[in-house]
Amino acid sequence: MGEEMSRKPYVREISKTTWFLRQPRYMRYMAREVTCIFIFAYTFLLICALGSLADGPDAFQEFLNSLRSPWGVLFNLAVLVVTAYHSLSWFVVTPQAMPIQRGEEFVPGNIIVNAHYGAWAVVSLIILIWGM
Amino acid sequence: MSERQIQLEVLRYNPETDSAPRFQTYAVPCLNEWVVLDALNYVKENLDPTLSYRWSCHMAVCGSCGMMINGEPKLGCKAFIHEYGDSIRVEPLAHFPIERDLVTVVEDFIAKLASVKPYLIPKEDKPVSAGEFKQTPAELMKFKQYTLCINCMLCYAACPQYGLVPEFVGPAALALAHRYNQDSRDGGRDQRQEVVASDEGVWECSFVGACSEVCPKHVDPAGALQQIKVASTIDWYKEHLMPWVKK
Numbered sequence: 495m496g497e498e499m500s501r502k503p504y505v506r507e508i509s510k511t512t513w514f515l516r517q518p519r520y521m522r523y524m525a526r527e528v529t530c531i532f533i534f535a536y537t538f539l540l541i542c543a544l545g546s547l548a549d550g551p552d553a554f555q556e557f558l559n560s561l562r563s564p565w566g567v568l569f570n571l572a573v574l575v576v577t578a579y580h581s582l583s584w585f586v587v588t589p590q591a592m593p594i595q596r597g598e599e600f601v602p603g604n605i606i607v608n609a610h611y612g613a614w615a616v617v618s619l620i621i622l623i624w625g626m
Numbered sequence: 627m628s629e630r631q632i633q634l635e636v637l638r639y640n641p642e643t644d645s646a647p648r649f650q651t652y653a654v655p656c657l658n659e660w661v662v663l664d665a666l667n668y669v670k671e672n673l674d675p676t677l678s679y680r681w682s683c684h685m686a687v688c689g690s691c692g693m694m695i696n697g698e699p700k701l702g703c704k705a706f707i708h709e710y711g712d713s714i715r716v717e718p719l720a721h722f723p724i725e726r727d728l729v730t731v732v733e734d735f736i737a738k739l740a741s742v743k744p745y746l747i748p749k750e751d752k753p754v755s756a757g758e759f760k761q762t763p764a765e766l767m768k769f770k771q772y773t774l775c776i777n778c779m780l781c782y783a784a785c786p787q788y789g790l791v792p793e794f795v796g797p798a799a800l801a802l803a804h805r806y807n808q809d810s811r812d813g814g815r816d817q818r819q820e821v822v823a824s825d826e827g828v829w830e831c832s833f834v835g836a837c838s839e840v841c842p843k844h845v846d847p848a849g850a851l852q853q854i855k856v857a858s859t860i861d862w863y864k865e866h867l868m869p870w871v872k873k
């Protein structure tokens with residue numbers, strides 16, 4: 495004993511670009527993150543709507559017509575699907591971020607998740623009825 | 627008792643002779659109720675005494691046998707052979723430098739644990755004669771789950787963020803900070819916030835959630851981190867929009 499131990503720790507490098515391919519759960523995470531691009535694109539569309547509204551009724555009508563084109567409908571459908579996935583992926587983790595304690599017990603996670611679904615349905619319904 | 631031959635592929639690294647790690651395969655006759663740690667012990671006792679790895683309790687309480695088993699962070703003493711096929715690949719915990727074979731360098735984790743002041747910082751000084759600090763079962767429930775952490779570091783091996791940004795304080799240390807912040811006897815949150823709510827603290831976390839998926843003790847560190855983010859955000863609003871409200 496008493497001999498000096500030589501240390502030479504080996505560091506395994508991680509690829510900065512392909513790290514998420516290592517694990518299915520990393521890919522699920524990336525899928526959730528990628529949905530942000532669609533939400534960004536839709537926000538941009540809303541700004542364009544405001545812009546055309548400011549340019550007068552003709553411009554706005556033209557904008558509405560472009561929404562009714564096949565590409566416009568396709569885009570809106572795609573955003574709807576992706577946004578639903580985005581929202582669901584956040585709803586399922588709400589019990590972790592916002593646990594509710596009642597006395598010595600925690601409110602079961604599925605109640606918190608379902609409350610979010612419920613609120614979502616109600617808000618969607620109000621907007622649908624209001625928009626008709 | 628049924629016996630089964632498995633091929634145990636182990637990543638080996640000897641700092642004195644090797645320039646990079648390499649896999650070595652051992653044929654191990656396993657009993658069906660064995661865990662991967664038993665297979666490693668068989669190798670060490672019968673096939674190759676030079677194999678290095680850490681373990682102590684063999685019952686998922688000491689937290690020292692963390693390793694990658696088929697690419698997934700696991701406790702070697704809790705990973706049953708019967709849950710795997712005939713070939714099992716064992717590597718040192720991801721994201722940590724390799725000291726030797728399955729032994730990793732853990733100084734970084736230990737320093738991060740210490741950095742969050744993981745101990746009670748009493749609200750007020752009280753002489754022993756004044757009696758104990760009382761706590762109700764409901765107050766205990768608020769943080770009990772976070773006391774179950776065994777410092778096994780599986781969550782660090784699962785966290786891609788820690789792999790990419792080694793400065794990240796990381797799941798277990800931040801969850802432990804939350805444990806003390808949530809304790810009714812503690813008054814140290816402000817002191818911890820400097821590390822906990824920094825860029826390298828909770829704000830480095832992008833909620834991949836992998837830490838909670840692999841945690842063998844169901845600590846749910848990801849949940850703790852999100853709760854810290856919520857509380858820190860509320861702090862910010864109070865400070866900037868309602869400076870008259872006392873924290």
Ligand code: SF4
Pocket residue numbers: 774775776777778779780781782797798801837840841842843844845846847
């Ligand atoms: S939080 Fe879980 S995975 Fe992380 S060190 Fe503690 S027990 Fe291990």
Ligand code: FES
Pocket residue numbers: 681682683684685686687688689690691692701702703704
């Ligand atoms: S040997 Fe103690 S946790 Fe596995």
